[in-house]
Amino acid sequence: MNEIMQNPVIDESVYHEPYVVKDGCLCERIKVKEQVIEVKLADFVPVLRSEITLDDGAEQRKLFRIAGTYKDGTLLSEQIVSADEMQSMKWLLQRWGQYGAVIPRQNVLSKICHAILLTKQEVRNETIFLQTGWREFPDGYEFLMPNENVTDKKVELQGRLNRYRFTVPCEKDDLIFLSAMLENSFAPQRIMLPMLALTFLCPLNHFLKIAGYEPKFVAAIIGKTGCRKSSLAALFCSFYGIFTASDLPMSFHDTANSILADIYYLKDVLTCIDDFHPSGMYKEQEMREIAQCISRYYGDRSGRGRMNSRLEKENSKPPMGNAIVTSESTLGLCESGEAWYLYFELDENDIILNEFSEYQKLARQNVLSGMMMRYVDWIKQKYLSDAKTFSDMLRDKFESYREMFIRKLTEHGIKAHTRTPDMLAHLKIGLEFLLEFLVDSGQIGADDLQKYTDVFDERSTLSAHRITL
Numbered sequence: 363m364n365e366i367m368q369n370p371v372i373d374e375s376v377y378h379e380p381y382v383v384k385d386g387c388l389c390e391r392i393k394v395k396e397q398v399i400e401v402k403l404a405d406f407v408p409v410l411r412s413e414i415t416l417d418d419g420a421e422q423r424k425l426f427r428i429a430g431t432y433k434d435g436t437l438l439s440e441q442i443v444s445a446d447e448m449q450s451m452k453w454l455l456q457r458w459g460q461y462g463a464v465i466p467r468q469n470v471l472s473k474i475c476h477a478i479l480l481t482k483q484e485v486r487n488e489t490i491f492l493q494t495g496w497r498e499f500p501d502g503y504e505f506l507m508p509n510e511n512v513t514d515k516k517v518e519l520q521g522r523l524n525r526y527r528f529t530v531p532c533e534k535d536d537l538i539f540l541s542a543m544l545e546n547s548f549a550p551q552r553i554m555l556p557m558l559a560l561t562f563l564c565p566l567n568h569f570l571k572i573a574g575y576e577p578k579f580v581a582a583i584i585g586k587t588g589c590r591k592s593s594l595a596a597l598f599c600s601f602y603g604i605f606t607a608s609d610l611p612m613s614f615h616d617t618a619n620s621i622l623a624d625i626y627y628l629k630d631v632l633t634c635i636d637d638f639h640p641s642g643m644y645k646e647q648e649m650r651e652i653a654q655c656i657s658r659y660y661g662d663r664s665g666r667g668r669m670n671s672r673l674e675k676e677n678s679k680p681p682m683g684n685a686i687v688t689s690e691s692t693l694g695l696c697e698s699g700e701a702w703y704l705y706f707e708l709d710e711n712d713i714i715l716n717e718f719s720e721y722q723k724l725a726r727q728n729v730l731s732g733m734m735m736r737y738v739d740w741i742k743q744k745y746l747s748d749a750k751t752f753s754d755m756l757r758d759k760f761e762s763y764r765e766m767f768i769r770k771l772t773e774h775g776i777k778a779h780t781r782t783p784d785m786l787a788h789l790k791i792g793l794e795f796l797l798e799f800l801v802d803s804g805q806i807g808a809d810d811l812q813k814y815t816d817v818f819d820e821r822s823t824l825s826a827h828r829i830t831l
Contacts, residue, residue, distance in 0.1 A: 372400065376409060381477040383407050386433035390473055403474055404464045405433045410478050411440065412486035418627065419493040420677035428478060432461050451475050491517045494526060494602075495630030495682060496568040503746045505565065505630070505738040507602070522611050523624060526603040526631065531739065532732030534803060539724060540733050541805040544797075544814050548717035549594065553706055555818050556789050557581070557686075560632065561598045562799075563792025564684050565738050566756065567630045569749065570788075571663075573757035577788045578702065579781070580660050582687040585708035587639075590718070591688045594708065595634040597718075598686065600725035601734040602631040610636040618655040622679075625659065629682035638689035653693045660685060661702035704785050740799050756791065763787035770823040786822045793818055 373383040380391040382400060388407050389400040407430060414425040424445045430438035438458050447453045451471035454462030464470050491497070491506050494517060508517045508527040519526055543554055560581050570576050583591045592607035599605045611628070612621050613636040625633060635656060640646030664680045687693075693703060724730055745752040767783040767790075797811045 376407060376482060377477055378480040378482055381473075381480060386431070386435070388474065388477055390477075402465055403467075403470050403477070406438065406458070406461060407431050407433075408438075408474065408478050409483065410481040410485050412488050414442070415487070415489045417489055417491050417493075418679075419491075419497075419629065419682075420626075420679055426478070430458065430461075436461065438462075448475055448478075488516070491515065492519070493517075493627045493629050493682070494519070495628075496565070498749070503742060503749065505742070507631075519627060521624075522609065523627060525605055525609060525611070526628070528602075528731055528735050529728045530732060531735040532729050534736075536724075536729050537733060537736070537800065537803050537805045539721070539729070541800050541810075543721075544806075544810075548714045548721060549708075549712050551817060552821055553594075553708065553712065555793060555814065555821070556704075556706060557594075557598055558796055559789040559791075559793035559818070560684055560686070561601050561792070562737060562796040563788055564602075564632050565630050565734075565741060566791065566795060567683060569753045570756050570760070570791075572749070572753040573760070575757060575760045575788075576663050577684055577785075578661050578663055579704050579785045579788070580656060580685050580687055580702055582689055582693065582703045582705045583708055584689045584691055584705055585712075586710060587690060589708045589710050590713045591708050592634075592636050593718070593722075594713065595636065595686045595688050597721055597725055597730075599632055599634050600730045603731060604725060604728065605634075606722075607636075610634045613637045614639075614649045614652055616652075618652045621652065621656065622659055622681075625681040625683065625685065626679035627682075631683045632686065633683055634686045634688065636688050638687060638693060650693065650695060653687070654695050654699045656685070656687065657695060657699040657702040701779050701781050704782075736803075737796075737799050740802065741795075744802075759791055759794075760787050763790045766819075767823065770819070774823060776823070789822070790815075790818065 371385060376383045382389050382391060384400045384402070386405075386407065387402050388404045389402050391398055392401055393399075409429055410426060411429050412427040414427060416423045416425060426443045426445075426448055427440060428443055429440045432438060438461055441453065441457045443453050443457075451474060454464065454471075454474075456462075464474060494507050495505065496503050497506050499515075504515055506515060506517045508519055508524070509529065510527075511530065518524075543558060545551070545554075547554065563577060567576060583595055585591045590607070592610065596605040596607050596610055599610065605611070611633050612624055615637070616635075621635060638649055638653060640649045659681050662680075664678060687703070692705060693700065695703075721730075745755075764783045764787040767786045771778050771783065794815065797806065797814055800806045801808065801811055
């Protein structure tokens with residue numbers, strides 16, 4: 363031990379000046395009376411491995427991945443530390459315990475922070491995206507989704523949202539299962555066509571927003587207990603991940619603030635707020651308030667205004683995808699709240715169980731999400747070389763279809779809410795792009811496209827005054 367003290371080992375390769383490693387400890391070089399000495403700051407050597415940028419589409423935050431070695435050679439567990447934690451450096455004791463003790467000297471924590479940031483070795487720069495959906499990069503548009511097979515654009519979602527993910531595109535032959543859904547496969551066409559339309563409308567949201575016509579409604583599947591409405595919603599959500607009735611992304615047992623936070627991160631995808639079934643006066647009021655908030659969030663497409671701790675206004679985080687609500691009955695909101703909901707009634711015997719179980723199996727095998735991967739890649743290849751022209755085309759389609767439904771409703775003498783033609787126009791766009799994708803994939807012909815379009819238009823018009831489509 364005395365020999366080590368008399369012949370200290372100094373390593374200058376770890377840090378830039380004025381920091382060095384001496385006898386396995388972090389030290390600072392200072393000049394005292396024309397003599398340079400090493401002053402110990404800590405009994406460990408912390409180094410910066412990577413700098414991580416968290417990008418949620420509205421703002422960016424920094425994280426730092428830090429490794430360390432104690433003076434006796436013990437490897438300390440790597441830690442991911444926020445920028446605020448780096449400023450205070452209190453995480454040393456909280457994460458590393460006694461190994462994170464520092465020399466009790468003025469400004470020592472600030473100096474340790476400075477030393478970490480002056481690590482000499484190459485520091486990786488990583489970006490983790492916290493929001494799904496289309497994002498424009500210098501080399502073009504990419505559809506961001508959690509996918510362990512993608513390393514250059516990593517996406518992470520927290521909590522129950524972590525079931526959203528892509529894996530690999532489905533085989534082209536698997537698309538036959540998608541085209542079969544257009545018929546009365548496991549549920550009636552009055553349910554299947556609009557729900558497929560909504561599901562495949564979601565990846566168009568980004569460009570409809572650019573066009574000024576972002577969808578502003580919520581689909582609601584209503585039916586008695588046991589009719590499998592939650593299972594049906596889970597199946598359509600499984601075009602973007604793997605879901606079952608017991609692990610849907612959100613429910614009416616969550617708080618309104620929690621739901622608002624989650625639906626911002628789910629851009630250009632489908633989600634579900636499950637299980638509206640008030641029990642008791644207090645619970646009924648609470649759930650109706652949440653349903654009213656959901657109506658306002660999606661109807662206005664605006665987030666709640668917030669101030670940070672420095673009393674600075676933060677970026678708004680509105681809903682960015684589309685949503686399904688499941689309920690045992692209509693929600694019973696005020697007129698303005700109900701106006702943003704489009705109801706689909708599911709009867710007890712509507713689901714054909716043996717057919718439905720086959721599609722649930724496809725969902726578990728990532729086939730449904732593989733279909734959506736093929737679909738978004740088709741959109742990119744066919745339309746996104748000129749995103750502005752694409753958005754202009756969507757605008758023209760929406761305006762044309764809205765006028766068409768207004769005219770049809772008037773001709774049939776049907777009194778519907780003024781927002782109904784907007785909802786139907788958006789669903790028609792979603793169905794049209796799905797059908798066009800299937801035509802281009804060789805799954806259906808032009809005659810089939812026209813047939814399904816006509817069925818949708820007729821059912822939409824005649825059912826617009828009722829709660830079912």
